[in-house]
Amino acid sequence: MLKRLRSLLRALQSRRDFEQGMSEELESHIEQYAQDLTRAGVPPQEAMRRARMEFGGLNGVQEECRAARWLHPFDELVRQTRHAARLLRKSPGFTITALLTLAVCLGANLTIFAVIDSVLLRPLPFPDAGRLVTMFNSYPKAGVERDGSSITNYYERRARIPAFSSLSLYRYGKVIAGETGSTERQQIMRVSPEFFSTLGIGPVVGRGFTEEETSVGADRVVILTDTYWKQHFNRGYNQVIGKKLRLDGVPYTVIGILPPGFRFLSSKAQLYLPFSSRPEERGPREMHSGGNSKQLIARLRPGATLSQAQTQIDAQNNLLERDDPQAKMMADAGFRTVVKPLHADYVASVRPVLLLLQAGALILLLIAAVNLANLLLIRINGRSKEIAVRQALGASRLQVLSETIVETTVLTLAGGFLGLIAGAAGIRALTIFGADRLPQGSQIAFDGRLALVAFLGAVVLGIALALPIAWFALRTEPANAIQSQARGGTASHAMQSLRHAFVVAQIALSFVLLSGTGLLALSLKHAMSVSPGFRADHVLTGQISLPGGTYRDWPSRLAFNAELLKEIGRQPGVSAVGLVNNLPLSGNNGKSAATVKGHVLRPGESARGHYAYGVDGDYFAAMGIALREGRFLTADDSRRGNRVCVVDEDFARYYWPHGDALGQRLFEGSGEASDAQAFTVVGVVGNVKQAALTDDAAQGAVYYPYALRTDDNLSVVVRAIRSPESLGLTLQRAVRQIDPQVPVNDIRSMDALVDESLAAQRSPALLTAVFSAIALLLTSIGTYGVLGYAVALRRGEIGIRMALGAQPRKIREQFLALALRLIIFGAMLGIFGAWLTGQAMRSLLFHVPPVDPPVLAWSAGCMAFVSLLACLLPSRRAARISPMETLRSLG
Amino acid sequence: MNKNADLLPGTLDMLILKAVSLKPLHGYGVLLRIRQISGEALEIPQGSLYPALYRLEHQGLIAGEWGQSENNRRAKYYTLTATGRRRLREETAGWNRLAAAIASALNTTPEEI
Incomplete structure (x- = not known):
């Protein structure tokens, strides 16, 4: 078989050579035979004639030779393609409409598919990435669905879970890198020694981390990414190994360089440091101090399954419960460790949106296909006579079918x-919709896979479009077709029904798209109208990184804070300035436990996770957070280390439903401690949306003085009198004045942060709106085409009726009634489709029911308006048919 | 009776393979060679020779290559490929079995039943 294909390919490749060689071979045969005959005494002229005669028909032999090489079907294909191209050129209006429709709808599908391909379908860029898993601790009853993993988890599980061949712990972080005077903030990852072997990609030169380097103090080694090496070292690989790199003011030794393009998920880390810890951080006491910053990944052993890993982890957790001092509390919180495939977990949040968009694009393509099928049906009707004649002259059904398929497929x-x-x-335009911020979004590209999908899609579509047409062409008896055409009679009833059914389908599909868009738009509107709990206008924020070397101890950090607040507060145009460790809507949604003194857990209730903030300066005034009771925290609280705190309304309502929050006491962390550790509630403030505007969970929040809520993160929040952007330079200057080594990053207005946080709602709503607009346009073209054709077909009938005294109004109404009937059928089907779609979209909707009557009514109205508009023109044309002209033409 | 025997269906391919196995040949040469080795008994219809050659080449049993003919003209020479050689062996064996069987059947006398 393979040999035959190769031989066929060779023949096709050098078709001209093949033909030439064949002629030459056959001719020389005849000549040689003629020579032999001459030698035997036959006169030369006679010899040539006899040679030719005995050889037989040259053309026939050549055909047989071509057939022996399987060239026949290809010759036929080329002929049919030429024929199809000629036919399409003859009707430019149709061809251009069809091509534009296809270009837009296939383009939309390919764009979305490119996203789906790189985000959902392609494996992560690691060898055998399907075996990579992640796991996290979950405390659902404490309101914490996901809490990362602890260092203890890592040391307990390492080499003890047989389903894993390798397990590794990592966390993201930041450092100030470089020598004094030329420092910059760098994203880093701290990883356990197995990290690179778990992923299956390690340093190309140098080595990975060793076990010794996981002890604090012995961890001054760093592995560079290829990018960092290229940007910061102007020398060869091997000369860099062993060099010192200053991180947070401390020299680190470069021990390895990663291959080009190495990137772990969305991490922007350029430097990898060992994940070091102290022995006390690895004990059972710390088993549950995960926090979202520490994550575990593992590689499944060949043959091991996810559920085996899950079972083994569950078993180990049960076993460890015996030594766990907090076991009872954690069991109450519903503690469980969940193992998930790394890729699926990584893309879980965007998966439904992407699938929805692809479904939308496919519906659009379906509308386009139905549209084209209808236009093609109208077109084929005009050619049924030609086809009938050719069938009568001996064209086989297969030939007619293949010609139709070739024509639609060429199209x-x-x-x-x-x-x-x-x-x-x-794909280029996708960045507008924030696609590059999707997981693996930077990989979205136009490539061969996409071209292949486009090709296959086009072929399938071509064949699908050809089927109804070929069916009609073959089902009509040639004799009938010739006669009916000769009499100029009406088209077959079935064909008309099919056309109308197509219009109904189009209307229904557009309806589904419209209502889906309506639901998304309404969700966006609702999300936009949600109060974030702060006044986002006139607020500028920036992230400040304090180098660990200079600002190692808290007093020095607090001194910096005080200086910063004073310096920025002095600037003109600033009305309030505050500091916070965890900016709302910044993507940091970690929760931590707080224990209210005297709160007795009800059966089944557990200690809860809440958002915790450390604030300094006039944070609440700067953010515009409302005060409900008591007072705000002040810079003074932080300075003096007052053990006071402010809680939000959700928190207050949960623990003190009777409204006596002020004066109550609580502890950081889970479990009560000594009274000296307690914080007194001095105020209640309004709820703030921390994770997203669409996050309805009443998580509760506690604000501590910054000095008592130790954290590496620091954001400055400035309320401006005029436009906040104008303060950007002021902010940078102020920081530089205090310490030129401290960089300020991510300077953005709070409005921008709010805006960005809505991207997940806005982009799909915008894209589906675009799809809907195209769908409406296509549907109106389709309706117009079919109605217009119906009018043209019945010209004669209408002319006669008008001649007999029918009112033009009546004629117009008749066609409008037909249109209305189609619209109503379409809308009815559409409502059913919209109901299904709404159910499927449930997870993407915000404060909108899956079936929303106003949205349905709006969609129906939109659809009816556009379709009726498309019907108006043909109907009026029908009413203007002149009886005299028609009768004359019927003559 | 005609001294030329009619070609049995299916035997043309076998004969071509055999002819080509002896020495690389061009199309006309195949014709002459078959006539020669069959003791002038087999005459191949000229029109069906080339489709058969093309088919065998397509199947990879023979390979065609352009070369110089004895009277200095460009000609396509066919040689037997390894697959062709195997096929020829099989067909020869098959043919011999068949011929022996038929001969034995035809030579049967009433006494032998």
Whole structure:
């Protein structure tokens, strides 16, 4: 088989050579035979004639030779393609409409598919990435679904879970890198020694981390990414190994360089440091101090399954419960460790949106296909006579079928090519919708896979489009077709029904898209109208990184804070300035436990996780957070280390439903401690949306003085009198004045942060709106085409009726009634589809029911308006048919 | 009776393979060679020779290559490939079995039943 294909390919490749060689071979045969005959005494002229005669028909032999090489079908294909191209060129209006439709709809599909391909379908860029898993601790009853993993988890599980061949712990972080005077903030990852072997990609030169380097003090080693090496070291690989790099003011030894393109998930880390810890951090007491910053990944052993790993971890957790001092509390909190495939977990949040968008694009393509099928049906009707004649002259059914398929496929392939161009443009435009911020979003690219999908899609579409047409062409008896055409009679009833069914389908599908868009738009509107709990206008924020070397102890950090607050507060145009460790909507959604003194857990209730903030200066005034009771925390509280705190309304309502929050006492962490450790509640403030505007969970929040809530993160929040952006430079200058080595990053207005946080709602709503607009346009074209054709077909009938005295109004109404019937059928089907879609979209909706009557009514209205508009023109044309002209033409 | 025997269906391919196995040949040469080795008994219809050659080449049993003919003209020479050689062996064996069986059947006398 393979040999035959190769031989066929060779023949196709050098078709001209093949033909030439064949002629030459056959001719020389005849000549040689003729020579032999001459030698035997036959006169030369006679010899040539006899040679030719005995050889038989040269053309026939050549055909047989071509057939022996399987060239026949290809010759036929080329012929049919030429024929199809000629036919398409003859009707430019139809061809251009069809090509544009295909280009837009295939382009939309390819664009979305490119995203799905790189985000959902392609494995992560590690060898055998399907075996990579992640796991996290979950305390659902404490309101903490996901809490990372602890150092203890790592040391307990390492080499003790047989399903894993390798297990590794990592956390993200930041350092100030470089020599004094030329420092910059760098994202880093701290990783356990197995990290690179778990992923399957390690340093190309040098080595990975060793076990010794996981002890604090012995961890001054660093592995560079290729990018960092290129940007910061102007010398060869091996000369860099062993060099010192100053991080947070401390010299680190470079021990390895990672291969180009190495990137772990969305991490922007350029430097990898060992994950070091102290022995006390590895004990059972710390088993549950995960926090979202520390994460575990593992590689499944060949043959091991996810559920085996899950079972083994569960068993180990049960076993460890015996030594766990907090076992009872954790069991109450519903503690469990969940193992998930790394890739699926990484893309889980965007998966539904992407699938929804692809479904939307596919519906759009379906509308386009139905549209084209209808236009093609109208077109084929005009050619049924031609087909009938050819069938009568001996064209086989197979030939008619293959010709139809070739014609539609030529069309869809051309459309697919244009669609590829549109898709390439679409992929570029995707950044507008924030696609590059998706997991693996930077990998989205136009490539061969996409071209292949476009090609296959176009071929499938071409064949699908050909089927109804071929069916009609073959089902009509040639004799009938010739006669009916000759009499100029009406088209077959079935064909008309099919056309109408197509219009109904189009209307229904557009309806589904419209209502889906409506639901998303309404969700966006609701999300936008949610109060974030702070006044976002006139607020500028920036992240400050204090180098660990200079600011190792808390007093020095607090001194810096005080200086900073004073310096910025002095600037003109600043009305309030505060500091916080955890900015709302910044993506940091970690929760930590707080224990209210005297709160007795009800059966089944557990200690809860809350958002915890450390604030300094006039944070609440700067953010514009409302005070409900008592007072705000002040810079003074932080300075003096007052053990006071402020809670939000959700927190107050949960623990003190009777409204006596002020004066109550609570502890940081889980479990009560000595009274000296307690914080007194001095105020209650309004709720703030920390994770997202659409996050409805009443998580509760506690604000501590910054000095008592130790954290590496520091954001400055400035309320401006005029535009906040104008303060950006002021902010940087102020920080530089205090310490030129301290960088300020991510300077953004709070409005921008709010805006960005809505991207997950806005982008799908915008994209589906675009899809809907195209769908409406296509549907109106389709309706117009079919109605217009119906009018044209019945010209004669209408003319006669008008001649007999029918009112033009009546004629118009008749066609409008037909249109209305189609619209109503379509809308009815559409409502059913919209109901299904709404159910499927449930997880993406915000404060909108899956079936929303106003949205349905709006969609129906939109649909009816556009479709009726499309019907108006043909109906009026029908009413204007002149009886005299018609009768004359019927003559 | 005609001294030329009619070609049995299916035997043309076998004969071509055999002819080509002896020495690389061009199309006309194949014709002459078959006539020669069959003791002038087998005449191949000229029109069906080339489709058969092309088919065998397509199947990879023979390989065609352009070369110089004895009277200095460009000609396509066919040689037997390894697959072709195996096929020829099989067909020869098959043919011999068949011929022996038929001969034995035809030579049967009433006494032998």
